[in-house]
Amino acid sequence: MLPLLLAALETPAEKAFFAQFYDTHHTNLHRYALSLVKDPAHAEDVLQTAWLQCVRYADRFFSLPEDKRLPWMVTVVKNTAITHLRTAARTVPLDPDWDLPAREEGSPQDIVEIIRSMPQQYRTLLELKFLWELDDKEIARRMEMTVTAVSTRISRGRKLLQEALRKEGYRRGTPL
Missing domain, CATH: 1.10.10.10 (Winged helix-like DNA-binding domain superfamily/Winged helix DNA-binding domain)
Incomplete structure (x- = not known):
């Protein structure tokens, strides 16, 4: 995912700083997302969405003082997790007596x-x-x-x- 995120940034300086930020904080942010959503697959989705938001709002991210960037990213992860949980709460669960179809060729x-x-x-x-x-x-x-x-x-x-x-x-x- 990191190469895709880096490609969306403009300058080599931004790319270098972001790569270091990502490497330093990715694991802890993943743990935080997991603590919020309680499911590894959903935590990964939340974190990927949060990283995409970070790049989408790169101007805001880079305009923050360096000591404010991690708290900002933690807030993005938290808000993304909340949105994910709200969406999941609105999803109607499948009837347990209903069998899921087998995975078709060409999915x-x-x-x-x-x-x-x-x-x-x-x-x-x-x-x-x-x-x-x-x-x-x-x-x-x-x-x-x-x-x-x-x-x-x-x-x-x-x-x-x-x-x-x-x-x-x-x-x-x-x-x-």
């Missing part, structure tokens, strides 16, 4: 695993392009690459993804 989770197995240089660019919906020019600026290099790697990454999906039995127009 979205399978596709996520294929993307995660791709080489880092392509995976990061594809995530920026399709998850963050950034254009090639913006990706090039954030990754400190030329627009041509970004376009080439995205094209190659898409081809690799298509080949991997075909090997897994996906065909054009196959519903997920």
